[in-house]
Amino acid sequence: MxxxxxxxxxIFWCSTGISLAQVSQVNTQKFDRKSGVTATYSKNILKITWxxxxxxxxxxxxxxxxxxxxxxxxxxGEAKKAKLVSTDLDPAFLLTxxxxxxxxxxxxxxxxxxVPQKKYKTYNVELEKSTAAxxxxxxxxxxxxxxxxxxxxxxxxxxxxYNGSPLFNIAAVMATKIDSTAIVYDAGLINRSASWKNIxxxxxxxxxxxxxxxxxxxxxxxxxKYRTIAAKGKEGTLAIFPAPHQYFYxxxxxxxxxxxxxxxxxxxxxxxxxxxxxxxxxxxxxxxPWFNSPPDTKQRxxxxxxxxxxxxxxxxxxxxxxxxxxxxxxxxxxxTMSSHFHNEFIMKVVLANKPIPEVPDFVNVFKKTGIDIVxxxxxxxxxxxxxxxxxxxxxxxxxxxxxxxLSDNKLLLLPGEEPxxxxxxxxxxxxxxxxxxxxxxxxxxxxxxxxxxxxxxxxIGDKDDMLKLxxxxxxxxxxxxxxxxxxxNAPDVYKDETFxxxxxxxxxxxxxxPADLSEPRxxxxxxxxxxxxxxxxxxxxxxxxxxxxxxxxxxxxYAHLNVNYLMMDDLPEFDKGWQPVLDVMQQGKFFASTxxxxxxxxxxxxxxxxxxxxxxxxxxxxxxxxxxxxxxxNFVEIISGDGNKVYREKVDLTKTQAFGSxxxxxxxxxxxxxxxxxxxxDIAANGAFSQSFYxxxx
Numbered sequence: 001m002x003x004x005x006x007x008x009x010x011i012f013w014c015s016t017g018i019s020l021a022q023v024s025q026v027n028t029q030k031f032d033r034k035s036g037v038t039a040t041y042s043k044n045i046l047k048i049t050w051x052x053x054x055x056x057x058x059x060x061x062x063x064x065x066x067x068x069x070x071x072x073x074x075x076x077g078e079a080k081k082a083k084l085v086s087t088d089l090d091p092a093f094l095l096t097x098x099x100x101x102x103x104x105x106x107x108x109x110x111x112x113x114x115v116p117q118k119k120y121k122t123y124n125v126e127l128e129k130s131t132a133a134x135x136x137x138x139x140x141x142x143x144x145x146x147x148x149x150x151x152x153x154x155x156x157x158x159x160x161x162y163n164g165s166p167l168f169n170i171a172a173v174m175a176t177k178i179d180s181t182a183i184v185y186d187a188g189l190i191n192r193s194a195s196w197k198n199i200x201x202x203x204x205x206x207x208x209x210x211x212x213x214x215x216x217x218x219x220x221x222x223x224x225k226y227r228t229i230a231a232k233g234k235e236g237t238l239a240i241f242p243a244p245h246q247y248f249y250x251x252x253x254x255x256x257x258x259x260x261x262x263x264x265x266x267x268x269x270x271x272x273x274x275x276x277x278x279x280x281x282x283x284x285x286x287x288x289p290w291f292n293s294p295p296d297t298k299q300r301x302x303x304x305x306x307x308x309x310x311x312x313x314x315x316x317x318x319x320x321x322x323x324x325x326x327x328x329x330x331x332x333x334x335x336t337m338s339s340h341f342h343n344e345f346i347m348k349v350v351l352a353n354k355p356i357p358e359v360p361d362f363v364n365v366f367k368k369t370g371i372d373i374v375x376x377x378x379x380x381x382x383x384x385x386x387x388x389x390x391x392x393x394x395x396x397x398x399x400x401x402x403x404x405x406l407s408d409n410k411l412l413l414l415p416g417e418e419p420x421x422x423x424x425x426x427x428x429x430x431x432x433x434x435x436x437x438x439x440x441x442x443x444x445x446x447x448x449x450x451x452x453x454x455x456x457x458x459x460i461g462d463k464d465d466m467l468k469l470x471x472x473x474x475x476x477x478x479x480x481x482x483x484x485x486x487x488x489n490a491p492d493v494y495k496d497e498t499f500x501x502x503x504x505x506x507x508x509x510x511x512x513x514p515a516d517l518s519e520p521r522x523x524x525x526x527x528x529x530x531x532x533x534x535x536x537x538x539x540x541x542x543x544x545x546x547x548x549x550x551x552x553x554x555x556x557x558y559a560h561l562n563v564n565y566l567m568m569d570d571l572p573e574f575d576k577g578w579q580p581v582l583d584v585m586q587q588g589k590f591f592a593s594t595x596x597x598x599x600x601x602x603x604x605x606x607x608x609x610x611x612x613x614x615x616x617x618x619x620x621x622x623x624x625x626x627x628x629x630x631x632x633x634n635f636v637e638i639i640s641g642d643g644n645k646v647y648r649e650k651v652d653l654t655k656t657q658a659f660g661s662x663x664x665x666x667x668x669x670x671x672x673x674x675x676x677x678x679x680x681x682d683i684a685a686n687g688a689f690s691q692s693f694y695x696x697x698x
Contacts (some may be wrong), residue, residue, distance in 0.1 A: 138654025153423035164657030170301035188276015219263030425490030507540030590690035619671030
């Protein structure tokens with residue numbers, strides 16, 4: 001394509017008189033004029049018009065003149081009948097830079113860091129507005145404006161428009177060369193023309209709230225649902241929200257820390273009245289690691305905007321669709337399962353002699369979120385795992401009774417613990433029925449005995465006893481938060497141990513930690529571990545985990561949640577045991593998801609994950625992959641290994657639009673490989689990944 005440059009020269013007043021300012025260039029060399037998008041540049045205004053779905057078009061006018069608001073106009077509607085949503089807006093980014101501890105634990109995988117207790121500082125991200133480029137990437141159009149600066153960080157502003165949706169993304173893409181850096185950011189839009197009428201949000205009680213947009217009102221931080229705040233403009237609504245999972249760095253709690261703001265002079269660092277997203281620098285006041293920012297990594301400080309020609313209700317309805325109303329959708333042939341919740345209901349309520357609610361809040365939260373099976377992790381440093389025996393048995397009995405009472409045909413509540421004994425590091429246990437066991441064994445105590453009240457009980461004294469218990473009771477164990485937190489060296493340190501090689505040690509658990517805004521996917525730490533375990537020639541699975549302490553309706557639960565879609569038709573009854581759940585987990589017959597990307601069908605040479613495929617002499621395998629998604633997709637990746645190396649094959653999906661479904665028929669060569677698995681990720685770093693397939697070469 002011939003290089004195209006749209007150039008304008010303008011002048012401005014300065015202290016010494018009239019001077020030639022700068023050359024503002026819009027480079028359209030990589031812009032596809034057949035994409036359905038128009039990009040024109042005249043009199044300092046770069047106008048982008050894109051198909052926004054339902055026969056509507058979105059229009060954004062970008063003012064490239066220095067000193068003028070960047071977003072001159074935002075419009076949405078039918079061609080030649082578009083409604084003016086807002087005028088004269090400036091993007092605002094506040095970048096807070098702190099110090100990462102790379103020495104005391106495990107480098108960039110650290111969680112036990114308290115960044116806000118060390119020296120940090122917040123900077124305005126300044127836009128120079130010198131040059132611009134427009135390029136087409138699949139079904140999206142990216143406008144890049146140079147340049148940005150904030151202390152040691154520099155980069156460019158990227159605005160991405162998505163064909164088929166009234167959605168666009170604003171990102172400060174910045175990097176530093178300084179090592180040991182941790183960051184957080186706040187962002188939003190500042191209204192320079194006082195064109196907004198109302199500000200609206202949905203409160204934690206799930207009710208729409210409206211206030212007048214009064215230009216002199218000081219900024220306020222607001223606790224909301226769906227992570228969204230909106231402004232009603234002249235003829236429509238503008239809503240702002242972050243990536244639903246990526247924006248929330250890992251914490252032990254899912255407290256709602258007022259992640260949105262509106263008003264004048266936010267943090268006394270922005271100049272004007274705006275709306276936006278924010279982070280609480282102190283987090284949950286426990287371990288607060290912020291985001292990793294390794295040297296030369298392009299950190300995307302970003303947020304999404306949605307334009308609506310209708311009122312606030314309509315805008316919120318559209319936004320909630322991206323996360324299925326913050327719930328996990330039902331798929332035929334699957335049940336959703338989530339693990340690792342330190343709710344401590346037994347110790348804090350039941351055995352504390354407090355009133356026991358008929359239906360606790362946490363049960364309602366799980367049901368509303370669409371989770372069918374919940375695996376608890378009770379007694380986390382609150383109980384008596386090593387006895388005295390009668391105390392420990394009483395605690396277990398209370399746990400079993402409450403799980404039984406609270407389970408029904410919509411929710412199976414499974415008793416579970418994070419024992420952290422015998423094997424090393426932190427790990428979770430799950431049995432297919434109630435099992436009474438004590439995490440200590442005196443010399444004279446038998447491994448197993450009968451108790452007059454509880455029946456069969458076990459005394460466990462070491463890793464051999466523990467493995468025998470898992471074998472005798474058909475239980476499963478796996479490494480919690482592998483390679484971080486209390487499992488810094490696990491499972492690596494025990495990968496050659498008998499218990500780890502056992503079928504009863506399932507593998508490890510995945511969570512989106514650590515956080516890094518330069519990555520197009522979440523949770524690389526455990527995805528890499530999956531590949532390592534496969535190359536160790538072990539058949540291991542990886543489930544998702546939440547690892548949260550408090551579950552309430554007011555919390556920002558969805559941002560910190562994830563699920564496993566287990567291949568099961570029916571939900572087991574508590575009284576009959578839940579062996580089918582463990583079977584599916586152990587066999588790797590499930591996929592993991594943040595919720596927005598789903599894999600309802602995946603076979604390789606006709607086999608499902610956890611099974612062994614056979615290659616013919618050609619070495620090629622046929623992959624049948626069905627995807628469902630909400631945000632536009634980014635890519636699918638086929639990852640395989642040969643016992644030593646890891647190989648990656650990326651399938652570009654940038655031509656997809658929002659809210660789609662597609663059956664992909666892929667052929668990939670897997671000669672001399674021993675395993676293969678599949679990942680799928682969207683534009684907001686939401687994703688899903690399969691378990692491994694094993695390969696037999698002829």
